[in-house]
Amino acid sequence: MTHPTNPDARLPNPGLPDPHLPGPASLRTEAVNAAHPDLDQLGTADLVQALLDDQRHAVDAARRAGPALGSAADAALPRLRRGGRLLYAGAGTSGRLGVLDATELTPTFSWPPARAVPLIAGGERAIREAVEGAEDDREDGYAALRGVGAGPDDVLIAVAASGTTPWVLGAMQAARESGTLVIGLANNAGTPVLTGADCAVLLDTGPEIISGSTRLKAGTAQKIALNALSSALMVRLGKVYGNLMVDLKATNAKLEARAVRLVQHATGCEEPRARAALVEAGGQVKTAIVALRLGIPADEARARLDAAGGQARAALDAR
Template identity: 45%
Template sequence: MANSSPNLTHLNERGHLLTEQANPNSQTLDQLSTLELVQLFNQEDYRVLEAIASAETAIAQAIDLTAQCLRQGGRLFYVGAGTSGRLGVLDAAECPPTFCTPPELVQGIIAGGAAALVRSSEDLEDRQEDGAGAIAHRQVTDLDVVVGITAGGTTPFVHGAIQAARQRGAHTIFIACVPQDQFAIEVDVDIRLLVGPEILAGSTRLKAGTVTKLVLNILSTGVMVQLGKVYGNRMVDVAVTNNKLHDRALRMLQDLTDLSRPEAALLLERSGRQVKLALLMHWTGLDAEAGDRLLAQHQGQLRQALDQHSATLKDSSTH
């Protein structure tokens, strides 16, 4: 289970976690010209990509674990407070329009609930029991994945959620911007993103927030690739819910086939505005109902469905 407090013997000489330390490169921040300030931010943000590079193996493990659970009917939960919580909610909210996933598949849990998205509620992050309660409320099971996000590693709300999730048999992932020897925790995958002290000491909405956003982008996109939501580099499960997305769907069909725009529009309507199904129908000659069945047999994996159809045709032609 999570430690109740960080190991202070591994903090700096003043007992500060890495995310709370003062950055020596920004000691004269209030004396810099505007251009110098921008250049300093740009220089410090290089640490973000370095941190992700150092955590690549753990991030890949998180993707594989999450995809495996979701294939079996599980759900993905992001849990955080403040900036970390908002980033989790944002990533979860982007999944339905991008990948046409049901809203319950990826969920964001933030200390203080929806109100905390627009109004600071720092005091609520100290309530470990609220984190545990959020997990119980959502009836988390051993099929689910719970990702705890906390820049400094110590947020009680997150630790309450992680502990409750583990007690329920769920798989757990931890994302923090402090080294493991500053704050240890028992989870399935431990991702440490060491971007160093912030330009504005303790303001983890800066580098810590940026690196967290990027890693959540990678995590959710990697999972959706494994779930068959992507063909090549196209979001073939995009929800066609407005004019922009309808235009994107048509352009995708035109780019991947030899169809004119009117032909692509007709195909898209015949498929029920499902780009993946439309492509399968075009490349196989199947109608929408048969295409749906074939995709279902392959858990929505378009490439596998196409390979199976080709193999079936080849086999029937040799008999």
């Protein structure tokens, strides 16, 4: 397939291995873990403990990636402030983790679903079942990213444990041609997902305790990194006041009760007053807090928040 944005370039044949990509033998995530050669002979309690202990490497890898994640957040913020979207691209476990992260932004931070777009190799069916061969189709990854109309204000988070997944690399190529910021998360150093990204985040988890099963600590490290990155972005975008999730979307009884508690905690008021303020604010926690703290109507509180770019602390300080 020849693409109009790059008529002289052809993507690698999706049915053939890309000779430029590192082979499995050079990837640490594919190496045989020498620590537990007799894993299958352990008693159940020892087996579970060994699996849990190995997960600690995921936390260590994510912590080492902290500076890179911070730089990625800083690079993404101006685009999101201009109205850009968070796009996710991954295959298999990595793709499903992207779907999870994108989906949870709406109830947690009232982030519009249209501005968190998860793309997974094999399409929606791949969320629940393996779609064999989908991850090898680089052209389909390219087409998937092109299909959502990515532009220069958007941010692509490309995730692949191997760092070599052709479908993800196709999405990254389309993103670069569209001027989209590319953040690459991978569990192997020096791989194309990292070298081809604007912001590279290495999650070096090493060989899996069940060799090659990157749904284990490689996936855990990705989950931690995605949580940290998207949550940091939401904090910087004014979705949090102090450490309170003041932009949550109360869509069930549990979240409605949480909204009341958040207003009470932030203002020191009693439950009936918090509930009344939320009703007046149309369920918006942040608006209710500003209204109660400043003793003003909800409409005026909302106007103050709009003028402060949605930042509750700035709206409260601008007296």
